Amino acid sequence: MTRIVVDAMGSDSFPTPDVQGAVMAAREYGVEIILVGDETKIKPALAALSAADLPIRIVHAPGMLSMEDKGEKLALKARHKDADNSMAVGIDLVKKGEADAFVTAGNTGAAMVTALFRLGRIRGVERPALAGPFPTGTGYCVVLDIGANPDCKPENLLQFGIMGSIYAEKVRGVSRPKVGLVSNGEEEGKGNELVKEATQLFRQSSLNYFGNVEGKEVLGGKVDVAVADGFVGNVMLKTSEAVAALLIAKIKESIKSGGPLAMLGGVLVKPALSKIKKLLDPSEEGAAPLLGVNGLVFIGHGRSDAIAIKNAVRVAKNASEARVLDAIKSAIEESLKKQPQP
Amino acid sequence: MTRIVVDAMGSDSFPTPDVQGAVMAAREYGVEIILVGDETKIKPALAALSAADLPIRIVHAPGMLSMEDKGEKLALKARHKDADNSMAVGIDLVKKGEADAFVTAGNTGAAMVTALFRLGRIRGVERPALAGPFPTGTGYCVVLDIGANPDCKPENLLQFGIMGSIYAEKVRGVSRPKVGLVSNGEEEGKGNELVKEATQLFRQSSLNYFGNVEGKEVLGGKVDVAVADGFVGNVMLKTSEAVAALLIAKIKESIKSGGPLAMLGGVLVKPALSKIKKLLDPSEEGAAPLLGVNGLVFIGHGRSDAIAIKNAVRVAKNASEARVLDAIKSAIEESLKKQPQP
Numbered sequence: 166m167t168r169i170v171v172d173a174m175g176s177d178s179f180p181t182p183d184v185q186g187a188v189m190a191a192r193e194y195g196v197e198i199i200l201v202g203d204e205t206k207i208k209p210a211l212a213a214l215s216a217a218d219l220p221i222r223i224v225h226a227p228g229m230l231s232m233e234d235k236g237e238k239l240a241l242k243a244r245h246k247d248a249d250n251s252m253a254v255g256i257d258l259v260k261k262g263e264a265d266a267f268v269t270a271g272n273t274g275a276a277m278v279t280a281l282f283r284l285g286r287i288r289g290v291e292r293p294a295l296a297g298p299f300p301t302g303t304g305y306c307v308v309l310d311i312g313a314n315p316d317c318k319p320e321n322l323l324q325f326g327i328m329g330s331i332y333a334e335k336v337r338g339v340s341r342p343k344v345g346l347v348s349n350g351e352e353e354g355k356g357n358e359l360v361k362e363a364t365q366l367f368r369q370s371s372l373n374y375f376g377n378v379e380g381k382e383v384l385g386g387k388v389d390v391a392v393a394d395g396f397v398g399n400v401m402l403k404t405s406e407a408v409a410a411l412l413i414a415k416i417k418e419s420i421k422s423g424g425p426l427a428m429l430g431g432v433l434v435k436p437a438l439s440k441i442k443k444l445l446d447p448s449e450e451g452a453a454p455l456l457g458v459n460g461l462v463f464i465g466h467g468r469s470d471a472i473a474i475k476n477a478v479r480v481a482k483n484a485s486e487a488r489v490l491d492a493i494k495s496a497i498e499e500s501l502k503k504q505p506q507p
Numbered sequence: 508m509t510r511i512v513v514d515a516m517g518s519d520s521f522p523t524p525d526v527q528g529a530v531m532a533a534r535e536y537g538v539e540i541i542l543v544g545d546e547t548k549i550k551p552a553l554a555a556l557s558a559a560d561l562p563i564r565i566v567h568a569p570g571m572l573s574m575e576d577k578g579e580k581l582a583l584k585a586r587h588k589d590a591d592n593s594m595a596v597g598i599d600l601v602k603k604g605e606a607d608a609f610v611t612a613g614n615t616g617a618a619m620v621t622a623l624f625r626l627g628r629i630r631g632v633e634r635p636a637l638a639g640p641f642p643t644g645t646g647y648c649v650v651l652d653i654g655a656n657p658d659c660k661p662e663n664l665l666q667f668g669i670m671g672s673i674y675a676e677k678v679r680g681v682s683r684p685k686v687g688l689v690s691n692g693e694e695e696g697k698g699n700e701l702v703k704e705a706t707q708l709f710r711q712s713s714l715n716y717f718g719n720v721e722g723k724e725v726l727g728g729k730v731d732v733a734v735a736d737g738f739v740g741n742v743m744l745k746t747s748e749a750v751a752a753l754l755i756a757k758i759k760e761s762i763k764s765g766g767p768l769a770m771l772g773g774v775l776v777k778p779a780l781s782k783i784k785k786l787l788d789p790s791e792e793g794a795a796p797l798l799g800v801n802g803l804v805f806i807g808h809g810r811s812d813a814i815a816i817k818n819a820v821r822v823a824k825n826a827s828e829a830r831v832l833d834a835i836k837s838a839i840e841e842s843l844k845k846q847p848q849p
Contacts, residue, residue: 236696302753315691315699349657349741354578357657357738380742380749396699397742399691400722400735404743407722408750411644412783416758419779430775433768437761441754 166197166220167482170255171474172269173202173210174229177467183270184210186474191219193475196482199264201226201255226254230275243279252279259460260284266461266481268452270469276462277313277455284460287490289497292317293457294325294395295464296332297402298450301386307333308347308383310395311402311453317394319362322346326372327496328456329390335487336454336480342389345378347397352377359394367392370500413438451477454484456493461485508539508562509824512597513816514611515544515552516571519809525612526552528816533561535817538824541606543568543597568596572617585621594621601802602626608803608823610794612811618804619655619797626802629832631839634659635799636667636737637806638674639744640792643728647792649675650689650725652737653744655797659736661704664688668714669838670798671732677829678796678822684731687720689739694719701736709734712842755780793818796826798835803827 171187173180184207187198197220200207204225211221228250234242242248252271256279258264269276277295286293294310309325310317326344333342346363348356355377356364367374375388380401383391393401416438420431451473452465461484465477484490513529515522526542526549533540539562542549546567553563570592576584584590594613598621600606611618619637628635636652651671656663668686675684688705690698697719698706709716717730722743725733735743758780762773793815794807805823807815826832 300753302757312691315697315702347742349654349738349745355657357736360657360738380746381752383746384749384753393742394699396691396702397739400689400739400743401746403691404722404725404746405750407726408747409754410723411642411726412751412754415644415783416776416779419782420776423776423779426775427779430772430777430779433772434758434762434765434776435772437758437765437769437772440761441757 166195167485168197168199168264169478169481170199170201170258170264170267171478172251172255172267172271173200173207174251175270175465176469176474180206180210182469182471183474185214185471186469187478188214188216188219188221189471189475190478191216191221194479194482196478198478199224199258201258202251203227224254224258226251230272234275239275239278240282243275244282252276253283256280256283256460256462259462265485266463268463268465268474268477268481270452270465270467270474270477272467273312273464276464280455280458280460280462284458284462287457287459287494287497289501290324290328290457292321292324293455294328295453296329296456297398297453299383299391299405301384303386305337305450306383306386306388306391307337308391308393308398308401309456310393311398312395313455314395316396317359319359319366322359322363322392322394323366323370323500324457324497326367326370326390326392327500328493329392330372331492331496332454332456332484332489333389335489335492336484337389339389341373343375343387344372344390344392345375345382345388347383347391347393347401348377348379350377351379351382371503451475451480459490461490508537509827510539510541510606511820511823512541512543512600512606512609513820514593514597514609514613515542515549516593517611517613517807518811518816522548522552524811524813525816527556527813528811529820530556530558530561530563531813531817532820533558533563536821536824538820540820541566541600543600544593545569566596566600568593572614576617581617581620582624585617586624594618595625598622598625598802598804601804607827608805610805610807610816610819610823612794612807612809612816612819614809615654615806618806622797622800622802622804626800626804629799629801629836629839631843632666632670632799634663634666635797636670637795638671638798639740639795641725641733641747643726645728647679648725648728648730648733649679650733650735650740650743651798652735653740653795654737656737658738659701661701661708664701664705664734664736665708665712665842666799666839668709668712668732668734669842670835671734672714673834673838674796674798674826674831675731677831677834678826679731681731683715685717685729686714686732686734687717687724687730689725689733689735689743690719690721692719693721693724713845793820793822801832803832
């Protein structure tokens with residue numbers, strides 16, 4: 166039975182959504198759940214859910230990371246051998262082989278740093294990357310890096326492409342995933358220095374390289390994986406969220422101010438709009454994997470609800486059962502053999 | 508009377524929208540129009556519009572730039588003293604002082620290169636930038652650079668901020684425009700190396716510096732100007748367009764497939780949706796100014812219609828009458844005095 170650690174102290178409204186989502190996942194997906202966090206908080210949340218029949222156990226981790234833990238302070242806490250916060254304790258369970266994956270809706274920076282320090286990187290991976298699923302209307306495009314590395318080298322982008330391709334293949338079930346490089350124009354030759362240099366590496370790689378992509382190729386589902394440095398990927402993510410939010414808000418506002426007929430129309434199209442909202446809802450996909458660290462770590466939105474946590478556990482289970490980590494290890498080794506690093 | 512040159516060969520469906528928009532502008536805004544391009548094509552288009560009473564004249568420019576003109580080939584054409592394409596001829600009219608601004612819906616790259624070669628840069632400006640208006644729900648945020656410079660130095664970003672601030676103040680009528688730096692997180696300290704270095708320059712400048720911004724601040728109207736390198740700005744623009752297109756398409760699809768009630772609702776909310784579409788429509792703003800070249804140049808979308816061309820002429824007129832060029836010259840000079848370049 167696949168064993169997933171869920172950070173009970175992760176989401177903005179912890180521990181309720183986190184515990185509830187974990188219980189739902191145990192029930193629906195037949196996974197074993199390990200809840201980490203302050204057991205004085207977890208126990209009552211769990212007791213309310215009549216989950217005694219499910220394979221769920223608690224590992225006590227009384228310490229708390231806060232939004233104030235950043236920079237040096239965070240690094241110290243993330244690295245400390247005896248760290249007792251839920252992220253450190255949960256990730257250690259994965260490291261010791263007592264669990265197969267770690268899921269958190271906590272602070273992204275803290276989760277990345279903790280995972281990096283405690284699990285280390287996969288041999289040959291220079292920079293782990295956070296891989297975000299972008300809705301395409303027909304499915305998802307894996308965009309990476311969406312925020313782990315604001316400054317990258319061309320070799321980093323190639324490794325992001327390799328890891329993203331494995332993830333799309335193993336977890337999303339895409340054969341020979343098409344991999345694009347995010348650029349300021351889809352035409353060949355467009356790009357900043359980084360993208361132009363990376364293009365050479367992608368061409369020589371064994372990836373199914375598609376070429377340059379813009380927003381319309383990513384959101385139009387023309388590629389399965391889109392590679393960018395963590396600055397650009399993050400700007401794409403935040404811009405997408407902001408445009409969608411603005412549009413939905415404006416539609417509601419226009420309908421409300423459009424008089425009684427528009428209001429009636431609004432009532433009638435409500436199910437359609439809900440469908441759209443669901444399409445854009447990050448909770449449908451649950452969480453973004455941090456690819457390249459030596460263990461499976463999934464990081465969700467702070468505002469994750471129980472459904473988002475449940476879905477994150479499902480994705481973590483799929484990744485574990487598809488042996489994504491081993492596949493990434495082999496692919497990176499292969500690529501390094503072919504293309505000796507300078 | 509302000510004199511605006513309109514490239515009659517610019518838009519994808521030239522010369523009809525270009526000529527029609529120019530005529531509408533002459534009628535509505537009381538500007539003098541100079542149409543440049545192939546007069547055998549312009550004359551019939553103009554004749555169809557009964558515009559004989561308007562101050563419109565044609566300057567013949569028989570040559571054509573095509574999408575194949577790029578790189579070296581484009582540079583040669585853009586630079587050539589006797590170049591007879593509509594962009595070169597039109598921009599020369601501005602250079603010679605025979606017109607106050609140039610408006611084109613032609614190839615962006617060609618327009619930028621032609622303007623740069625023929626007008627040169629404003630003294631002290633290292634890199635001209637294309638400034639795109641992003642809809643915010645309550646107005647517009649000027650984002651620059653949206654594509655002229657894929658690789659930038661911190662000093663370039665500062666100059667973009669200065670030019671964007673002047674533009675927002677003079678053309679959009681914002682006093683003390685708030686200027687943000689696009690980053691991978693709104694928190695202080697977030698950013699790639701470029702943004703972190705630029706932050707120091709912005710802090711020391713006399714700009715009304717807001718701090719880091721993400722998509723939600725730009726589209727939420729929290730700042731009047733958002734500064735990014737041309738790669739990042741372009742990714743923001745293309746991502747915004749793609750998300751809006753996906754969303755509108757999905758809404759239509761959901762309404763269509765939602766049964767008769769949803770269809771009826773769709774009919775009733777149609778005016779509201781049209782309002783949204785208008786909000787996101789680039790033709791409402793017409794065109795993006797290329798700031799930093801020594802003359803007023805506005806570049807519109809290839810798919811501009813007559814309304815977009817008309818609006819572009821209006822914006823060009825406003826910029827000319829507000830003496831944006833002189834204001835940018837003084838502001839750049841001031842900033843160089845304060846902050847001697849290395």
